[in-house]
Amino acid sequence: MSTMSRRTFVKVASGALSACAVGASGAAKSPAASTPPGESTKIFTVFFGIAPSRDDTDLEPLSNEDIIGRLQKSCDGVEFVVRDLTRGVRLDAVMNELKDLQRQHCDAVMICGCPREYDLLRTGLPTINVSMVNDFMNVPFPLFKPHRVVHAMLDPWQFNADPKVTERMFADLADKIKLIRALKRMKREHILTVTDSKLVNVIYGDLLKNPPPDYNERILTAIRDTFGTRVTKIGTPEVVEDPEIARLWSGESKEANEIAQRWIRAAEKMVNTIESEVVRSAKVYLAMKMLMRRYGATATAFHIRTLTPRPRPQDYVCPALATSEFQLENTVAKCQSHLNILLSEMLLQYAYRRPSMLGDFAVDTYNNTSMVQHCEGPWNPWGDQRRAPYILTDHRERQVRAHSQPGVGAASCILYPADEAVTMWQVDVLTKEVLVHTGKTVPMFHGPVKYRDHFYEMM
Numbered sequence: 001m002s003t004m005s006r007r008t009f010v011k012v013a014s015g016a017l018s019a020c021a022v023g024a025s026g027a028a029k030s031p032a033a034s035t036p037p038g039e040s041t042k043i044f045t046v047f048f049g050i051a052p053s054r055d056d057t058d059l060e061p062l063s064n065e066d067i068i069g070r071l072q073k074s075c076d077g078v079e080f081v082v083r084d085l086t087r088g089v090r091l092d093a094v095m096n097e098l099k100d101l102q103r104q105h106c107d108a109v110m111i112c113g114c115p116r117e118y119d120l121l122r123t124g125l126p127t128i129n130v131s132m133v134n135d136f137m138n139v140p141f142p143l144f145k146p147h148r149v150v151h152a153m154l155d156p157w158q159f160n161a162d163p164k165v166t167e168r169m170f171a172d173l174a175d176k177i178k179l180i181r182a183l184k185r186m187k188r189e190h191i192l193t194v195t196d197s198k199l200v201n202v203i204y205g206d207l208l209k210n211p212p213p214d215y216n217e218r219i220l221t222a223i224r225d226t227f228g229t230r231v232t233k234i235g236t237p238e239v240v241e242d243p244e245i246a247r248l249w250s251g252e253s254k255e256a257n258e259i260a261q262r263w264i265r266a267a268e269k270m271v272n273t274i275e276s277e278v279v280r281s282a283k284v285y286l287a288m289k290m291l292m293r294r295y296g297a298t299a300t301a302f303h304i305r306t307l308t309p310r311p312r313p314q315d316y317v318c319p320a321l322a323t324s325e326f327q328l329e330n331t332v333a334k335c336q337s338h339l340n341i342l343l344s345e346m347l348l349q350y351a352y353r354r355p356s357m358l359g360d361f362a363v364d365t366y367n368n369t370s371m372v373q374h375c376e377g378p379w380n381p382w383g384d385q386r387r388a389p390y391i392l393t394d395h396r397e398r399q400v401r402a403h404s405q406p407g408v409g410a411a412s413c414i415l416y417p418a419d420e421a422v423t424m425w426q427v428d429v430l431t432k433e434v435l436v437h438t439g440k441t442v443p444m445f446h447g448p449v450k451y452r453d454h455f456y457e458m459m
Contacts, residue, residue: 039105041077041078041108042079042107042108043079043106043109043110044083044097044101044104045068045080045081045082045083045110045112046085046094046109046111046112047064047112048112048113048116049085049086049113050132051134061157062157064082064086064112071173071174074174074177075177075178075181078177080110083097091116091117094120095117095119098119107126108125108183109123109125110127111127111130114138114139121143121147123147124147124148126180127148128150128152129144129150129151130151132156133159133160134157139151152172152176153173154169154170181350182347182351183347186227186229186347186350187227187229189227189230189299190296190299191298192234192295192301193231193233193234193301194233194291195301196304197303197337199216201340202338218430219339219429226432227429229346232297234295239304240307241309242291245291245307246307248307249287250308253279255282256286257282259282260279260281263325263392264392266390267392268391269392270392271391271393272403273394273403273404273409274405274406276406277406277408278321278392280317281410282321282322284317284319284322285325287307288300288322288333298331299331299332299333299342301339302319302333302334303337305317316399316407318410320375320411321410323376324378324412327349327355327380328379330355332346334358335375335376340427341426347427354381355381356378357377357378358377359374359424360372360373360374361424369450375395375396376411378414379412388417389414390415392412393412393413394411395408395409397409418440418441419441421440422439422441424439425437
């Protein structure tokens with residue numbers, strides 16, 4: 001969850017920087033996204049001169065060195081390769097360097113000031129064109145979309161009467177840089193999707209959908225070409241025939257018991273499920289970690305509902321609690337193999353350390369209310385040490401149609417706070433689109449409610 005408004009999200013995600021966020025705001029800032037092992041993100045940065053000129057005013061703008069210093073503090077894991085044309089660097093020399101950015105292992109370009117040479121915006125790398133308040137604004141916006149360029153503003157002269165506006169401009173630029181950092185990380189990521197579907201990206205919704213025979217190849221190619229991310233698909237046999245997972249399922253696990261007890265202690269209450277089902281959910285979490293280690297995966301989707309061959313109805317398990325636990329560790333894990341959603345969450349988690357919720361979407365048009373329902377969601381929606389309260393309950397898709405018995409599964413009904421800004425989104429790698437919808441959360445059990453409590457129980 002994040003504090004992004006729709007306007008902010010569209011600005012950050014426009015062009016080729018496709019991304020997404022579900023949001024709850026809070027007084028405390030979330031910690032900066034941890035920098036993963038590997039090379040830093042290198043951004044080739046060009047500073048042009050800005051108006052007014054030095055003989056027009058005695059005011060002192062924020063220097064280019066100060067701008068880079070502040071960005072460096074805000075964006076850990078980013079290296080700015082600076083070429084400052086106000087410090088004697090020649091534009092023709094910069095243009096020559098531009099032809100060889102790949103050899104310099106640069107990941108993006110940032111132009112500060114009005115670009116005098118439009119080829120600076122045509123490198124094909126993610127590019128941010130930063131305009132300055134009250135500078136010449138002959139910015140070639142028509143070049144932005146086809147050349148992976150997004151726009152940002154800075155106020156080095158502090159023309160804004162409200163200094164908070166100047167700070168928001170800076171934060172907006174830092175957010176865009178963090179998203180570029182996430183794109184760099186995506187090239188090192190490896191998704192493990194565990195599903196028995198013949199499709200590597202499971203499609204639901206329209207029962208008449210008939211994907212082409214080469215659908216898997218198409219979407220995996222699109223993912224590789226867009227993000228550089230690898231995807232490995234396995235199914236039930238690779239899980240249930242794993243000796244380590246078989247021992248975990250059939251035997252006692254001290255680690256699973258400890259995890260389950262921690263989940264139970266943190267819950268507001270437990271209804272319709274039992275302790276042994278929570279322990280089984282902890283075993284699913286441990287099994288998912290085993291599989292990720294085995295396949296060298298950094299993100300995962302677990303779309304099967306068993307850890308044992310020939311499961312009985314009472315052997316049903318789901319990864320709902322496991323995915324919430326992974327999010328506490330800043331790891332993206334989902335319970336269904338929807339690769340577009342997985343990629344969307346990875347982008348924002350890696351950029352801003354804000355976890356998100358996979359959800360089935362419905363709309364109550366009479367009450368003008370959107371409903372996002374699922375068995376999973378983040379307990380840490382702000383991405384820091386704060387936790388949303390939750391209730392442990394059973395799983396709607398259980399095969400045992402009863403309550404508080406073996407096989408009912410375990411999930412959490414998370415009581416997100418009311419009146420929080422929310423952005424729902426999804427990247428579509430095949431169409432290169434980002435779907436965006438925003439609103440505010442409505443109260444659940446406390447205070448005036450739009451729906452009765454049993455609405456949430458039945459979810």
